[in-house]
Amino acid sequence: MIDTQKIIALAESRLAGTDMFVVSCTCTAGNDIELLIDSDTSVDIDTCADLNRAIEEVLDRDNEDFSLTVASAGIGSELKQLRQYRKLIGRSVEVLLLNGTKILARLDAADDQGITLSYEEKQAVEGKKRKQSVTVSRTHPFTEVKYTKEYLDFK
Numbered sequence: 001m002i003d004t005q006k007i008i009a010l011a012e013s014r015l016a017g018t019d020m021f022v023v024s025c026t027c028t029a030g031n032d033i034e035l036l037i038d039s040d041t042s043v044d045i046d047t048c049a050d051l052n053r054a055i056e057e058v059l060d061r062d063n064e065d066f067s068l069t070v071a072s073a074g075i076g077s078e079l080k081q082l083r084q085y086r087k088l089i090g091r092s093v094e095v096l097l098l099n100g101t102k103i104l105a106r107l108d109a110a111d112d113q114g115i116t117l118s119y120e121e122k123q124a125v126e127g128k129k130r131k132q133s134v135t136v137s138r139t140h141p142f143t144e145v146k147y148t149k150e151y152l153d154f155k
Contacts, residue, residue: 002027002059002066010055011035011070020047023073023080031066036073040087043072078147085110085148092151093117097144104151114141115148 004025011022019040027033037043037051052070059066079085079093088107095103095117105119116139122131 001029002031002033002064004033007033007035007055010058011037011051014051014054021081021083023084031064033066033068035068035070036077037070038073038081038084038087040083048072075150075152078149082110082112085115088150092153094149094151095140096146096148097140098146099144107148108137109139114139114143115145116140 004027007025007027008022011025015021015037020037020043021039023036023038025033025035035051035055037048048070052068055070056068059068073080073084079088085107089110091107093105093107095105095115097103103117103119105117107115108118109116116137118135118137120133121136123134123136125132125134
């Protein structure tokens with residue numbers, strides 16, 4: 001089985017000096033390797049193809065057969081690194097907490113401990129019979145978050 005750390009090191013050395021970074025690398029028992037990269041701006045297909053070729057040149061197919069796929073972390077994919085969270089500050093995200101609560105919110109901040117979200121919530125307001133929508137801002141530690149994804153509203 002091919003070492004994913006070697007693939008990550010190769011990719012990081014190739015991406016050094018750019019605004020791109022490695023998000024994750026997985027390798028199956030059949031040596032199907034998937035390398036996900038992201039950028040502070042955007043990742044185009046030519047960059048993925050160039051990185052794929054550069055890594056394939058270093059790996060030895062005669063020693064071990066493999067399949068390599070280099071792709072960008074898509075809009076619907078889960079955020080895995082703090083740098084991805086920071087890129088989305090001020091934008092809409094979908095967060096699923098470990099207790100099963102799904103939140104559609106604006107990402108206000110992200111640090112090593114967790115994320116701060118702003119969203120509408122119905123709360124009892126003194127002097128009102130019905131609950132009213134109130135904008136709340138809450139911080140959720142990463143230990144409470146199952147996943148976070150960028151949310152696109154097509155309305």
